[in-house]
Amino acid sequence: MVTPLSYVLYDEVEMKKAHPCFHRCKRFQILRLGADVKILCLGCGAILLMDRDHFNHAIKKVIAHHDHPLTDAPQK
Numbered sequence: 001m002v003t004p005l006s007y008v009l010y011d012e013v014e015m016k017k018a019h020p021c022f023h024r025c026k027r028f029q030i031l032r033l034g035a036d037v038k039i040l041c042l043g044c045g046a047i048l049l050m051d052r053d054h055f056n057h058a059i060k061k062v063i064a065h066h067d068h069p070l071t072d073a074p075q076k
């Protein structure tokens with residue numbers, strides 16, 4: 001059992017796999033933390049929803065801490 005990385009809401013994280021969008025971006029921001037985790041692709045602005053276990057496996061590292069959303073993208 002791997003110890004999950006420690007991260008908090010609005011952290012900027014790097015994922016192991018790039019988002020398959022035009023930007024091939026690996027940087028995401030956490031928009032919601034719960035049983036499900038909602039992350040925002042900082043390349044294209046797409047929002048992805050995944051369960052916590054999946055996220056813990058997919059995250060590579062925390063890049064930076066933020067205390068607010070980085071974009072004006074819809075937060076729903």
Ligand SMILES: [Zn+2]
Pocket residue numbers: 019020021022023024025041042043044045046
């Ligand atoms: Zn993207």
